[in-house]
Amino acid sequence: MWRIASVTAAVALALAACAPRGQPERLGGTVSVLAVWGGEELESFRAMLQPFEERTGVTVEYEGTRDLNAVLTTRVQAGNPPDVAVLPGPGQLAEFARQGHLVPLDDVVDAERMRQEYAQTWLDLGTVDGRLYGVFVKTSLKGLVWYNRPAFEAAGYTVPQTWDDLMRLTERIAADGRTPWCVGLESGSASG
Known part of the structure; x- marks a missing residue:
């Protein structure tokens, strides 16, 4: 009865999590993030963005939707995908990766640092055909039955x-x- 719904994110957030603590190169530019967050969850995400934006000079533009799968699929097919998509699980990540719609992260993240920060199981969930495409930033247990x-x-x-x-x-x-x-x-x- 265990089902883990996980969130994957790519490039910018992975870079922020894995960057050295010293002064990083100021990258600048804008990164778009598509997700379903709202309320306190969105407030927490925005609070996390402030130090990231200050350190990197990158502006993050958040786009929220309650129909993530439809919006993301439509944008990918139209050639206008977001830079980062926060997915509810590894299935859609694998599907988009195998269709050639994702950029592997292997060349932009420090593999050794990733192994220090994440258990291999989590890295495996973001890996498709031997390439790292996603980084899990949150998990939620949605298939548990609780009782008194x-x-x-x-x-x-x-x-x-x-x-x-x-x-x-x-x-x-x-x-x-x-x-x-x-x-x-x-x-x-x-x-x-």
């Missing part, structure tokens, strides 16, 4: 071991007059 153990045990429920067990338990909880599921809507990244 004391209330669960007091009601006589046991932890399901299979999907069918979970479905039967859901029916039983509902038959007992309880609400078997809730959906957290405060944060999209926390609730899917």
